[in-house]
Amino acid sequence: MPRRVLMLWLAGCLAFVGGVPLSTAQDPGRLVVHIAFSSQDELAQLAARLDVWEVHRAEGYLVALVDSREREWLAQAGFTFQVDTTHALQPNTIPSYPCYRTIAEQYTQFEQWAVQYPHIAQLLTIGASYEHRDLRVLRLTNSATNGDKPRFFLMANIHGRELITNETALAFIQRLLGGYGVDADFTWLLDYHQIDVLVSANPDGHVRNEPGNVPWAYWRKNTRPYGGCYGVDLNRNSAFKWGLDDYGSSAYPCDLTYRGPSPVSESETQAVQQHVRSLFPDQRGPLDNDTAPITTTGILITLHSYGDLVLWPWGWTGAPAPNSAQLQTLGQKFAAFNGYTAQQAMFLYPTNGTTDDWSYGELSIASYTFEIGSSSDGFYPSCSRYDQLVQPNVEALLYAAKVARTPYLTSFGPDATLTATLTSTVGLTWVSVQAMLTGTRPISAAEAYLDTPPWAGGTPHALTPADGHWDSTFEAARGDIGTALLPGRHTILVRGQDTGGYWGPVSAVFSEPTVWPYAVYLPLLQRQSP
Ligand code: 0X9
Numbered sequence: 101m102p103r104r105v106l107m108l109w110l111a112g113c114l115a116f117v118g119g120v121p122l123s124t125a126q127d128p129g130r131l132v133v134h135i136a137f138s139s140q141d142e143l144a145q146l147a148a149r150l151d152v153w154e155v156h157r158a159e160g161y162l163v164a165l166v167d168s169r170e171r172e173w174l175a176q177a178g179f180t181f182q183v184d185t186t187h188a189l190q191p192n193t194i195p196s197y198p199c200y201r202t203i204a205e206q207y208t209q210f211e212q213w214a215v216q217y218p219h220i221a222q223l224l225t226i227g228a229s230y231e232h233r234d235l236r237v238l239r240l241t242n243s244a245t246n247g248d249k250p251r252f253f254l255m256a257n258i259h260g261r262e263l264i265t266n267e268t269a270l271a272f273i274q275r276l277l278g279g280y281g282v283d284a285d286f287t288w289l290l291d292y293h294q295i296d297v298l299v300s301a302n303p304d305g306h307v308r309n310e311p312g313n314v315p316w317a318y319w320r321k322n323t324r325p326y327g328g329c330y331g332v333d334l335n336r337n338s339a340f341k342w343g344l345d346d347y348g349s350s351a352y353p354c355d356l357t358y359r360g361p362s363p364v365s366e367s368e369t370q371a372v373q374q375h376v377r378s379l380f381p382d383q384r385g386p387l388d389n390d391t392a393p394i395t396t397t398g399i400l401i402t403l404h405s406y407g408d409l410v411l412w413p414w415g416w417t418g419a420p421a422p423n424s425a426q427l428q429t430l431g432q433k434f435a436a437f438n439g440y441t442a443q444q445a446m447f448l449y450p451t452n453g454t455t456d457d458w459s460y461g462e463l464s465i466a467s468y469t470f471e472i473g474s475s476s477d478g479f480y481p482s483c484s485r486y487d488q489l490v491q492p493n494v495e496a497l498l499y500a501a502k503v504a505r506t507p508y509l510t511s512f513g514p515d516a517t518l519t520a521t522l523t524s525t526v527g528l529t530w531v532s533v534q535a536m537l538t539g540t541r542p543i544s545a546a547e548a549y550l551d552t553p554p555w556a557g558g559t560p561h562a563l564t565p566a567d568g569h570w571d572s573t574f575e576a577a578r579g580d581i582g583t584a585l586l587p588g589r590h591t592i593l594v595r596g597q598d599t600g601g602y603w604g605p606v607s608a609v610f611s612e613p614t615v616w617p618y619a620v621y622l623p624l625l626q627r628q629s630p
């Protein structure tokens with residue numbers, strides 16, 4: 101039920117406005133309000149002008165942070181609104197939230213990781229913010245293995261106040277680095293794929309939400325001055341469909357969705373576009389309706405908050421993107437991990453000049469926005485919610501990393517889990533594999549690989565269904581591989597195929613042979629031979 105109790109919000113930050121020019125986020129008269137709308141057109145008008153935090157379509161209202169100027173505009177335009185009492189604006193930011201690291205701390209962490217894991221983590225600076233802060237990427241891949249590696253680009257914090265996004269990106273990196281050499285999946289991932297993580301696409305905006313900058317609490321945009329106000333919405337500044345209409349972005353510098361004076365006017369957008377172009381070839385034709393090849397390689401995910409949503413292109417139109425079937429399938433896979441609602445971005449509200457529309461529209465790569473957290477979490481979720489918000493998204497991101505080679509194909513295929521035991525004697529080793537395959541269509545095949553995965557020329561060993569038939573969406577499978585292996589640890593990889601012909605992602609485990617002395621093994625061998 102929408103909460104419609106009327107009560108004036110007492111601005112806790114009234115005392116802090118001295119010395120900072122006023123624009124929405126600094127105005128002490130800011131209120132969180134519920135605004136009623138009755139059509140898509142009205143929603144679009146509101147989303148273009150205001151700092152919209154939540155959209156409740158079914159109930160016909162949205163939640164926005166508005167200043168006195170915007171309230172005048174609302175009244176003139178004939179919108180009715182009520183003051184929200186449930187979103188407590190926090191005058192203090194990070195001091196009350198020890199789980200959120202400052203940009204300086206995040207960058208120090210990057211430096212430490214690059215030193216601690218020099219063979220799998222490389223620190224890059226891809227550009228600078230308006231205020232000359234570095235834009236830093238940590239590149240995760242085994243630098244000793246070469247080849248054209250599939251790429252996954254993860255970025256966080258393009259909106260300054262979306263603090264949980266940086267933490268999610270950092271937790272994802274931590275899992276991969278800590279798991280390399282320990283977990284077989286993370287190990288093949290970093291050996292064969294390249295994962296680039298931009299921890300903040302808007303460090304100036306983040307710093308505004310850190311201590312000492314209280315009047316700027318809830319700052320979303322970058323901080324570059326334009327027309328008497330501050331900041332460009334960096335998620336409206338990309339080259340694709342930039343400024344297409346005044347619903348998906350605003351031409352007014354004081355607005356929260358100000359698109360900037362020209363496409364890619366901001367150094368942050370320039371750096372992101374240049375870096376993403378360096379990672380991914382353009383794999384799609386020039387027309388809006390050109391379909392990206394089914395074999396397209398590469399994934400981009402941009403982390404936002406909040407809304408419990410997985411969004412895919414387009415945001416600029418309600419028409420489905422040419423690859424909507426593929427974008428939806430992968431989007432729903434992500435949603436199976438984080439429990440969010442998966443939908444086309446436009447059905448939140450229209451947007452133009454966004455990162456994901458650009459990376460899909462321009463380069464054809466599978467592009468997504470995650471909106472992390474619910475309306476009770478808001479932009480500064482309680483630290484008691486940290487793990488609940490971060491961990492399911494880390495799982496979704498690991499899946500993205502796994503399917504980055506051919507996201508539009510592999511996400512259709514079944515998922516595999518496995519156990520494997522290796523037994524060695526007299527120079528021979530038996531690898532015994534048990535796997536579980538789960539798909540949306542019946543499983544039709546499964547195969548295991550020893551140490552060398554399929555894309556690297558490994559030899560497939562067919563597994564057989566435990567119940568004798570491949571006929572179900574959930575199958576147990578097994579197989580034995582006899583080989584003349586040397587002792588030591590080995591990687592066993594498994595993948596499944598479904599009746600649509602789609603191979604799913606590879607899953608792997610490490611196994612070390614149990615060496616049986618000949619004297620123990622011989623009687624068993626004799627018993628087996630007739
Ligand atoms: O408005 C935005 O930029 C995103 N929401 S947020 O509250 N994090 O600011 C939503 C963007 C949705 N559109 C696309 N992803 N294209």
Ligand code: ZN
Nearest residue numbers: 259262404405
């Ligand atoms: Zn955002």
